[in-house]
Amino acid sequence: MRTAILLALAAIAAGFCVQAQELRVVRHNGATDQFQLADIDSITFGAPAGLPAAGDVLRIHTSDGVVQLMVAAIDSVSFAGGHLMVVHQTSGAASQFALAQVDSVTFGSSGSGTVAIDFQGAAVIVDNPLADAGVAIAVTGADVVVTSTGVAGITYALSGATGDGMFKIYSTEDFALLLSGVQIVNQDGPAINIQADVTIDVTLADGTTSALTDGVTYASAPGEDQKAAFFSEGQLVFAGGGSLIIHGQGDNKHGLASDDYVEIRDGTIVVASAVRDGIHTNEGYWQLGGAIEVTSGGDGVDAGEGPLEISGGALTVHEQADGADALKCDSLILISGGDVHLTVAGNQAKGLQSPDAQLTGGAVTIATSGGVVLEPAELGYDPSYCTGIKVDNDVLLDGCALTITATGAAGRGVSSNGTITIVSGSVHITSSGGGGTYINETGVTDAYHGPCLNADGDIVLREGTVVLAHSGSGGKGIAGDAGLAIGSATTSPTLEITTTGPPISIGGSEYAEAKAVSVDGALTIASGTLTLRSADDALKSKYWIEINGGLINILQAVEGLESPNLFINGGEIHMTTTDDGINATYGVDGEFNDGSNLTINGGWVHVNAPTGDGIDSNGNLTINGGTVIVHGPPSQPEVGLDVNGTFRINGGFTIVSQINTNMVEVPSGTSTQRSVLLRRTQALPAGTLFHIEDTAGNSLVTFAPARSYSCILLSTANLIAGTTYRVYTGGTCTGTVRDGLYEGGTYSGGTLRATFTSSGTVQTVNF
Numbered sequence: 114m115r116t117a118i119l120l121a122l123a124a125i126a127a128g129f130c131v132q133a134q135e136l137r138v139v140r141h142n143g144a145t146d147q148f149q150l151a152d153i154d155s156i157t158f159g160a161p162a163g164l165p166a167a168g169d170v171l172r173i174h175t176s177d178g179v180v181q182l183m184v185a186a187i188d189s190v191s192f193a194g195g196h197l198m199v200v201h202q203t204s205g206a207a208s209q210f211a212l213a214q215v216d217s218v219t220f221g222s223s224g225s226g227t228v229a230i231d232f233q234g235a236a237v238i239v240d241n242p243l244a245d246a247g248v249a250i251a252v253t254g255a256d257v258v259v260t261s262t263g264v265a266g267i268t269y270a271l272s273g274a275t276g277d278g279m280f281k282i283y284s285t286e287d288f289a290l291l292l293s294g295v296q297i298v299n300q301d302g303p304a305i306n307i308q309a310d311v312t313i314d315v316t317l318a319d320g321t322t323s324a325l326t327d328g329v330t331y332a333s334a335p336g337e338d339q340k341a342a343f344f345s346e347g348q349l350v351f352a353g354g355g356s357l358i359i360h361g362q363g364d365n366k367h368g369l370a371s372d373d374y375v376e377i378r379d380g381t382i383v384v385a386s387a388v389r390d391g392i393h394t395n396e397g398y399w400q401l402g403g404a405i406e407v408t409s410g411g412d413g414v415d416a417g418e419g420p421l422e423i424s425g426g427a428l429t430v431h432e433q434a435d436g437a438d439a440l441k442c443d444s445l446i447l448i449s450g451g452d453v454h455l456t457v458a459g460n461q462a463k464g465l466q467s468p469d470a471q472l473t474g475g476a477v478t479i480a481t482s483g484g485v486v487l488e489p490a491e492l493g494y495d496p497s498y499c500t501g502i503k504v505d506n507d508v509l510l511d512g513c514a515l516t517i518t519a520t521g522a523a524g525r526g527v528s529s530n531g532t533i534t535i536v537s538g539s540v541h542i543t544s545s546g547g548g549g550t551y552i553n554e555t556g557v558t559d560a561y562h563g564p565c566l567n568a569d570g571d572i573v574l575r576e577g578t579v580v581l582a583h584s585g586s587g588g589k590g591i592a593g594d595a596g597l598a599i600g601s602a603t604t605s606p607t608l609e610i611t612t613t614g615p616p617i618s619i620g621g622s623e624y625a626e627a628k629a630v631s632v633d634g635a636l637t638i639a640s641g642t643l644t645l646r647s648a649d650d651a652l653k654s655k656y657w658i659e660i661n662g663g664l665i666n667i668l669q670a671v672e673g674l675e676s677p678n679l680f681i682n683g684g685e686i687h688m689t690t691t692d693d694g695i696n697a698t699y700g701v702d703g704e705f706n707d708g709s710n711l712t713i714n715g716g717w718v719h720v721n722a723p724t725g726d727g728i729d730s731n732g733n734l735t736i737n738g739g740t741v742i743v744h745g746p747p748s749q750p751e752v753g754l755d756v757n758g759t760f761r762i763n764g765g766f767t768i769v770s771q772i773n774t775n776m777v778e779v780p781s782g783t784s785t786q787r788s789v790l791l792r793r794t795q796a797l798p799a800g801t802l803f804h805i806e807d808t809a810g811n812s813l814v815t816f817a818p819a820r821s822y823s824c825i826l827l828s829t830a831n832l833i834a835g836t837t838y839r840v841y842t843g844g845t846c847t848g849t850v851r852d853g854l855y856e857g858g859t860y861s862g863g864t865l866r867a868t869f870t871s872s873g874t875v876q877t878v879n880f
Contacts, residue, residue: 156190172246173200174216180208180263219246226266230257230280232273232295243267254278261288271295271323284309292357294321301332303363307345308337310373317355317380326360341370341393348373348396351403353380361387361409368392368409374419377403377426384408390415391430398442400451402426410434413455416442421467423475424450435459435483438466448513449474460521461486461497468505469531472513472538479515484522484546485561492556498563500525501542507570510577511536519544523563523585532570532595535606539578542566547586548617548625560617560625562587565610571595571634574641576604587617587625590647593632597654600640600663611646628653629670636676638663638684650675651688660684660716672696673720677709677732681739685717687852693755694720694743697730706758707731713765715739719852721819722746726755727769733758736828738765742852744819745771747796753826754778762786762828768854769826770803770818772796777824779875788828789869789876796823797842804841804860813838815846815855832871840867840880 171187173180188201198215200208228248229240237252244250247264250257255278261267265286274296281303282288290305290313297304304325307313317323327342338346342361349371351357361368361384368387369375374397384391384407391407392398397419403426407413413430414421421442428451430439439455439462440446446467452475455464464479483499501517501524502508508529515538517526526542527533548562565581565588566572572593581590590610591597600606616624626649630636635657643665645651651670652658658676660683667673667688674688675696688694695718697711709732716739720727727743728734734756745753753771754760756778763785771777773792780788797803799820805813805827813831841863848858867880 153192171200172219173198173210174219174246175210175214175263180210180265182208227268227270227291228259229270229272232271232275232278232297234275235277237273237275237278257281259283261286271297279304279306281306282309284311287312287314289314289316291316291318292321292323292355293318294355295323297324298326299328301328301330302334303327303331303339303342303344305343305345306339307347309345309347311347313345313347313349315349315351315353317351317353317357317382319354322356322358324358324360327363327366329362329364331363331366338372340372341367342387343369345371346373347371348376350376350378351380351382352378356381356383358382359384359387361385361389361391363388365389367411368407370394371396374398374416377401377405379403379426382406387411393417394419397421397444400424400426400428405429407431408433409437412437412441413439414441416444418443420444420447422447422449423453424448425475427452427454429454430456432457432462432464433459434462435486436461438463439479440464441466444468446470448472448477451475453477455479455501457481457483457499457501459483459499461499463500463503464517465502465504469507469509470502470504471509471511472515473509473511474513476514477516479517481517481519481524482521483524485524485549485563487551487561490554493552493554495554496523496551496561498523498525498528498561500528502527504529504531506531508533508568509536510534510538510540512538514538515540515542517542517544517565519546519563522546523548523561525563525567526565526581527567528564529568529570531568532573533566533568534573534575535577535579536575537577539580541580542582544583544588545585546588547614548588549586550617550619558620560587560619562589562617562625564589564592566591566593568593569595572597572632574599574606574608575601576606578607580609582611583627584613586614586627588612588614588627589629589631590645591630591632592628593634595632596634596656597630597632597636599638599643602639604640605663606641608641609644610651612648613646614648616649626650626671635659637661638665642666644668645670647671651690660686662716672725677707679709679711681713681716681718683714683716683739687719687721689721689723690725691723692725693727693729694722694725695728696726697732697734699731701731703731704757705731706733708758709733711735713737713739713741715765718742720744722751722753723820724751726751727753727771729755730760731757734760736762736765736767740765740854741767741769742854743767743769743771744853745769745822747799747820747822748772749774750776752776752778753824759783762788764830765828766830767826767828768814768816770816770820770822770853771824771826772822773824777826779826779877780828782874784828784874786828786830787832787834787871787874787876788826789832789871789878790824790826791840791867791878791880792824793866793880794823796821801842802844802846802860802863804844804846804863805838806841806860808837808839812860815848815858815860817850817853817855819853834871837868837870839865840869840878842866842880 368384389411391409398416487494629647753769844863848855
């Protein structure tokens, strides 16, 4: 009959060994109990006198190494078929070992899993309780080399100080590193050198500051990488409330490096210097907490082929080198939390550089001061810019507080070869670096400049707050090779752009101007609040502008809206411009119809044009609805409305004040809504009310032009055929004024100037 054996751990010394078909149990008193395996059903563990501190770990010594298990997690040990030992755990799992490979089974304390290494200047004191369990330590002076085979869960506790030493380890299993104020300077290599492709938990002991410094020149180590002052072949996971300072001095070496990944959970790490990257990994960088500060001669943090993800803590990078990047990876940069501060001083350097970037939380502050570099390309050069965020594909900003300040020549804020999508959060970009001219790759003189937002693909602003300011020459708020979409039916973003820089003369009459928005594709506005101040155009598209909603305030611009195809279907627009307020054009000057189109179907359009045309279409102008108010210029040759093609008014309300000249435009007779042009020879002062009412005293319009005027164009559905109207100037009105147009109230005190009866689609009246 097979027997279940109960081993009282308090009485067992070394453990037991299995040889051939026998089990031998060695007790504290030296006695040995022998059992035939054929007679044993299972072994269970008990502690009738209380489990001793030295017996809570079971170590199985095999030819492949040592496997360590907690006794409390073991249910029993059984032997199967005379050739297998099976350890049954309380979790239900089971581990099998070939008896031919098992040397012995010993008991020990989990506390004995710590190997203490104390550097004492030129010497080292080592406490290694695992010397018989597969951990060998060689010490030469203050150089420590650990070789650990098959033993998992060991903690190597480093303390003390040395001016010429190192800690190097080879391990087949995961282990932990406890840094308790250790100070290591290695004159000819890494201070810590982990030659193990395993996971290393690095704990920075609370209240301590450790420091690591490598040598300028490394001693040769054939067949081994040694890339940094703190180097690991495996994954590094940092935690603890202490601090670590790394002084990277190695020629062409990094400060902290892993050939796998680095994860920061807690602690303070300062990479005070590095000849190359401050932190370098091959497979990724994760930061969940802690405080990291990096100063380097190469990239700040390079996550290699893996992602670079920050969800908490603080990360500060001081980037000085030309062409370097503060944060870089060949995958995705994802910032979902934490506080990131990047300072970038190198020419053509980048704050964030990756194929894709997603900023979905936290706060990111980037200050760049580097300039543009003209790189040789074919017949000329290709500009390479210092940029806050530069990606090869797409940028997503959703919930992050992003602030970028660029002061270097043509410094850029966010630049994408793909799309830029802003879903929520805040974006503040300020740039002051001016642009210049160069010979491009085709051999033609061109201009380089630094937009705050720049994309080869579409730019989408769904919601959030975006504030852009550019004071450099030729600088732009938003520039894109594709389209720009602002707002939606369910979102309402806020966009504020200011550009104040002078234009860049490219040659002849060609300039690169400082525009608020300039895109090549369709510019559509569905909702939102836009406040624009521009040294040139406020909103320009080479293809299409469509406004369906939102509030647009153009406080200062040369031209307000410019595109060959302009459609205003809704929204509220207010603008003050020094040239054309709204300009439909293909960009070719002349008095011919260039085929462009301006169509107003709805909304509120208010144009204040003190020196230029209020609305200028080099093609056709069609007004089908909405309210159009134009305060035109006080002198010729500019007018309130200038149309080269066909001008039709089919609906809505339109009023235009201007000077009476032979250049004044009237709608075509093919229009379906009546219009009247009222003109006089003597101009009236700015602010003088213009009022029309029918003979019953019902008001048709009361209007206060912003400048002197002698001509009014009015079109409204309330202009009824056969109805007689009186025209007044001067007087007062108790109504509510909006952009010069009065709503409600009572008009009184004016001077009667003319009486007319509405007849025909387009009528001219002298007053």
